[in-house]
Amino acid sequence: MKIPTEVRARQHEITSDYLSEIDKHLSDILEGRATEMFEIKEFADILHIHPTHLSNTIKLTTGHHPCFYFEHKILEVAKSLLEKNEENISAIATRLTYDPSNFTKFFKKFAQTTPKQYRENFLKQQRESEALTKKTETLTINNYNSSTNFA
Secondary structure, three states, X not given: OOOOHHHHHHHHHHHHHHHHHHHHHHHHHHHOOOOOOOOHHHHHHHHOOOXXXXXXXXXXXXXXXXXXXXXXXXXHHHHHHHHHOOOOHHHHHHHOOOOHHHHHHHHHHHHOOOHHHHHHHHHHHHHHHHHXXXXXXXXXXXXXXXXXXXX
């Protein structure tokens, strides 16, 4: 059975609106304008559709359950905060409305590493990259100076 074009367009509109609302909500969480994570029901209410319809539409359109995208976006935000290294892990967990132990479980489930290990690995790679860049710059300057003749 072929799905009518207008139905398919509406499905994609719902999916796009849902993804936009996730971004808005996470921004509100980070800015302190919201203190609790939404669930599918709250997103459905914002979009003026039934939660089951939202779930079925996202799954049909993308092949993934709506939670997949929400969890993925939360993970992206968490990684970004860990990489900035401005807050301790407990503060990041609280900021993202998690209990610290649940945040670690959530992060490990989706990133296959703990938040602490992720931060340590990121900072280690960053230091190694900076050291390599510095070494490359030094070699470039030395090679330039030795090949330049100011006679």
